[in-house]
Amino acid sequence: MPSAGLLSLPLELLDEVTDYIAASPQEILTLRCVNKALCSLVTPAAFRKIVVHTTDESAQGFLGLLVSTDIAKHVRVIQIVRDERFKRVGIRLRGVCFMLHLIPSLESLITFFPDEDASLKDPFSYNDDPTRYHFFQRDLLGGLACNPNPLPALRSLQIQVDNWFAYPDDLYVAAPFQRIVASLRDLRFLVQDTDYKSDLDHFPAEDFWPDVIWHRVLRPAVNLESLSMSCSLEFGSLIRLDLGSVTFPQLSSLSLSNLVWDDVRVDPQVVALEAEDFIVRHGKTLKKLELQSCTICVPRDRPTLVRSWAAVWSWFADELTELVDLVVEYNFNQRYICFLQEYGFDSNSVYSLRGTEEDTAALEALVMIVKGGKRGGVTSCDGD
Known part of the structure; x- marks a missing residue:
């Protein structure tokens, strides 16, 4: 139970406290329980950035947050990070991406496409495990491309850390995906060649760059202020x-x-x-x-x-x-x-x-x- 002194703090001081601990999401969530005034001050900071792990539990928890419009309106950044228990989360992950249009002020989406195991690069071996990486990428981008409403505030898309696999897909021509690309101010990505992967959708990077990156991503992204491009092969x-x-x-x-x-x-x-x-x-x-x-x-x-x-x-x-x-x-x-x-x-x-x-x-x-x-x-x- 918070002390009486804390309960009677002036709003100006509560605002200072909120700014001071803004880097610690857990402390902010704890302070929301102090009183109504403090709750109203810290709620925007507490839910400004949402981290979604690649587990069923995390994806389901995020979907639960979106039920509350009072919380969803404060979300500015969503970061999808890999959990050690990573597996294809299927419908729940796709559900996360399909629900993005419920976040009216979403400004930045930070995600990753996981790296493949080194053994999968062996051209003399066959392994269908890369399909799960394809499904992960398709779930995320498919959800983005199929949002029933555009994301009017989205300005930054970071496909970071690992790889954007060079798989062909009709989702890149979808109108919502094109609208999102056109609104971006910041775009960062690394393209991973897929020529050595399983029989699922062979599409080497030499085709992916002109057909998808240039035609479907760079050409409509006329509002970019920051651009970072890399490839696993020399491009x-x-x-x-x-x-x-x-x-x-x-x-x-x-x-x-x-x-x-x-x-x-x-x-x-x-x-x-x-x-x-x-x-x-x-x-x-x-x-x-x-x-x-x-x-x-x-x-x-x-x-x-x-x-x-x-x-x-x-x-x-x-x-x-x-x-x-x-x-x-x-x-x-x-x-x-x-x-x-x-x-x-x-x-x-x-x-x-x-x-x-x-x-x-x-x-x-x-x-x-x-x-x-x-x-x-x-x-x-x-x-x-």
Whole structure:
């Protein structure tokens, strides 16, 4: 039983207490029991973010919360996290996603698609276990795409931690799914290739990127302010992504990971890589840029580059006038690769390339410009 002193605290002080413990959901829930005034103050904070675990019990509990419109109206963020007891929760999980339209102020959905077991990547073994990952993904996205009402406040969709499996599905063309994508301000995802998986819906990443990611996700997402894209395979070269035909007028943060900038298709008279041009087109709005494990692919028999990283960095220095945060990380210091038909991408064959001598100096110059007093901000750069 709370003390009389706590019961008589002025509302201003109760408000301060609420803000102080806002990071602890359990303490907030406990304080709701103190008195009506405190309950009314802490209820929005207590239910602002709902965490749903991949268990029947958690999914059922979340559905129970939605019965109360007084609680549902306070939910801003839903995060779906993997429980150690993960299994296909089927109807209940799908029910969670079908009920999202009952949350009028939902702003952010954070979810994951679980990684497969390493043994499933063995091309010489057959295992139908990946079907449960497919069903998990389909349940979640299917529920999203089939909401009877749009989600007017949803601005952020994060498919994080693990993998968005490259399965084809008609749900991506559903009108509610397209409306949701069009309203997003923040989109982050990693696509996992599925070419090695079971006989259920083979759809390698090389098809998934142009058919789904570009056509059904990026093209309608015209309101994006933050975009993060990654793939389990090198994409942008063999896996085509038409960056030349998509622009986000409000894009301020961009992260690209494992992207191959294709020197092979570059016209020496034009010398501008598609990915490079995509970034520069956003030079008036882009404030943060992250490039992780990105490389330029050159033909095996070409001794001199058409386009070097030095030229890329110099162009960025001239055009990215609003940039205040730059992160460049190389995978084992790989900057250039070539494609060998029998082995795939390889960096060992490009050590003798001419025209790379100025790369480090040009990157350091870009770093100094971004760090300079004219732009301010903090810039981090890794890998020589």
